[in-house]
Amino acid sequence: MLRFAPSPTGLLHVGNARTALLNALLARRGGGTFILRLDDTDTARSRAEYADAIAEDLAWLGIAPDAIYRQSERLAQYAQAAARLKAAGRLYPAYETEDELELKRRLQRTRGLPPVYDRAALALTEAQRAALEAQGRRPHWRFRLDHRTVSWDDGVRGPQQVETASLSDPVLVREDGSFLYTLPSVVDDLAMGVTLVVRGEDHVTNTAVQIEIMDALGGTPPRFAHHNLLTLPSGEGLSKRLGHLSLRALREAGEEPLAVAAAAVLVGTSQPLQPVESLDALAALVDLSHISRAPARFDPQDVTSLTARTLHGLPYDTVAPRLAAAGVGGGAAFWQAVRGNLAVFADASSWWAACAMAQAGDVAADDAGFLAAAAALLPPEPWDGATYGAWIKAVKAESGRAGKALFHPIRRALTGRETGPELASLLPLMGRARVAARLRGEVG
Numbered sequence: 001m002l003r004f005a006p007s008p009t010g011l012l013h014v015g016n017a018r019t020a021l022l023n024a025l026l027a028r029r030g031g032g033t034f035i036l037r038l039d040d041t042d043t044a045r046s047r048a049e050y051a052d053a054i055a056e057d058l059a060w061l062g063i064a065p066d067a068i069y070r071q072s073e074r075l076a077q078y079a080q081a082a083a084r085l086k087a088a089g090r091l092y093p094a095y096e097t098e099d100e101l102e103l104k105r106r107l108q109r110t111r112g113l114p115p116v117y118d119r120a121a122l123a124l125t126e127a128q129r130a131a132l133e134a135q136g137r138r139p140h141w142r143f144r145l146d147h148r149t150v151s152w153d154d155g156v157r158g159p160q161q162v163e164t165a166s167l168s169d170p171v172l173v174r175e176d177g178s179f180l181y182t183l184p185s186v187v188d189d190l191a192m193g194v195t196l197v198v199r200g201e202d203h204v205t206n207t208a209v210q211i212e213i214m215d216a217l218g219g220t221p222p223r224f225a226h227h228n229l230l231t232l233p234s235g236e237g238l239s240k241r242l243g244h245l246s247l248r249a250l251r252e253a254g255e256e257p258l259a260v261a262a263a264a265v266l267v268g269t270s271q272p273l274q275p276v277e278s279l280d281a282l283a284a285l286v287d288l289s290h291i292s293r294a295p296a297r298f299d300p301q302d303v304t305s306l307t308a309r310t311l312h313g314l315p316y317d318t319v320a321p322r323l324a325a326a327g328v329g330g331g332a333a334f335w336q337a338v339r340g341n342l343a344v345f346a347d348a349s350s351w352w353a354a355c356a357m358a359q360a361g362d363v364a365a366d367d368a369g370f371l372a373a374a375a376a377l378l379p380p381e382p383w384d385g386a387t388y389g390a391w392i393k394a395v396k397a398e399s400g401r402a403g404k405a406l407f408h409p410i411r412r413a414l415t416g417r418e419t420g421p422e423l424a425s426l427l428p429l430m431g432r433a434r435v436a437a438r439l440r441g442e443v444g
């Protein structure tokens with residue numbers, strides 16, 4: 001049981017896609033379950049439209065979660081867990097304001113101490129608490145860490161040890177009673193039976209805290225694997241809030257979902273960047289132990305070239321529904337003919353228009369005689385893949401032209417372009433009447 005747990009506070013970027021895909025693909029490969037869990041307890045920053053966009057972007061990548069949960073709908077479970085922690089003396093009220101905490105941290109820094117919460121609130125007497133509450137102060141609630149060494153065998157990083165004595169007791173519940181991400185995440189990972197958590201290495205410290213909370217709740221922690229983070233080519237970290245390298249923008253730029261997925265998963269690993277035919281093929285390449293420890297730069301150029309390479313290898317059956325939706329006909333023969341020339345999928349539509357819609361032959365005055373003579377040599381139908389070769393041989397023999405002077409005017413007349421798919425494949429798709437008309441500079 002694996003999960004992807006984004007907060008719906010912005011559009012997913014390729015770094016989020018890396019996390020989502022690693023989880024989804026490991027689940028897929030192992031016959032496990034993959035859930036999408038929206039970390040939306042921060043009502044000030046979460047937005048329904050981002051939650052919708054996340055599900056849509058995952059669908060675009062080809063990921064269909066087995067279930068979707070919203071933490072905002074599970075608050076009662078978190079309240080119950082908080083009550084248990086309070087009863088066990090592991091969750092205590094603290095009354096410092098943000099300003100007071102900031103002041104404490106500043107003083108600690110000037111004394112050369114780490115800015116760790118001093119647990120002053122733990123020492124408050126009942127009467128002192130009552131006095132603070134009488135002033136109108138509301139508590140936030142901190143988890144009392146055990147101050148021990150928390151260890152786990154990380155799927156990417158190997159054996160890990162964190163001394164929780166070096167950490168501040170984490171705030172689990174805000175002053176207004178709302179939950180920060182930590183407790184809901186722990187409660188859900190236990191309740192939902194998550195067995196492996198794959199997430200970014202920015203969560204390594206959280207993991208130590210979460211293992212302590214899981215222990216305090218009597219649960220068995222899952223296994224953890226923290227992957228390296230992707231950055232912009234400049235080295236700057238990716239931000240959902242700033243809209244860096246969003247899946248939406250890559251999709252709008254015409255990038256292929258399988259190319260984005262392959263790049264998101266393979267960049268920053270010891271495996272070469274390579275096009276894949278399907279998510280199953282990509283799942284077969286996933287190996288947590290191949291993920292590097294250092295942050296990895298993500299170059300959008302890599303996706304662009306991978307998009308072209310992906311298209312060049314996509315089998316017709318995979319793209320048939322998309323071709324149909326785009327109004328592109330010609331079946332497998334057309335796809336085979338053009339796929340090697342596509343930079344983006346939409347190029348298939350332009351080639352289809354060039355083949356199947358009436359357009360005037362692009363004939364330069366100097367070539368008109370040559371092309372009309374070539375038209376006269378066109379064999380009768382039916383045409384097949386060998387027609388072009390036989391015809392061009394005859395044209396060559398009669399005109400005496402060769403090389404560019406022979407091929408170029410013909411390609412221009414037939415397609416209106418300088419380069420493109422092999423004419424041998426296009427000719428049968430275009431048909432004799434159209435080819436003959438275009439060679440004569442007419443509309444065909």
Ligand code: GLU
Nearest residue numbers: 005006007039181185199
């Ligand atoms: N909402 C957290 C994040 O997006 C979830 C981390 C986790 O996977 O537990 O970073």
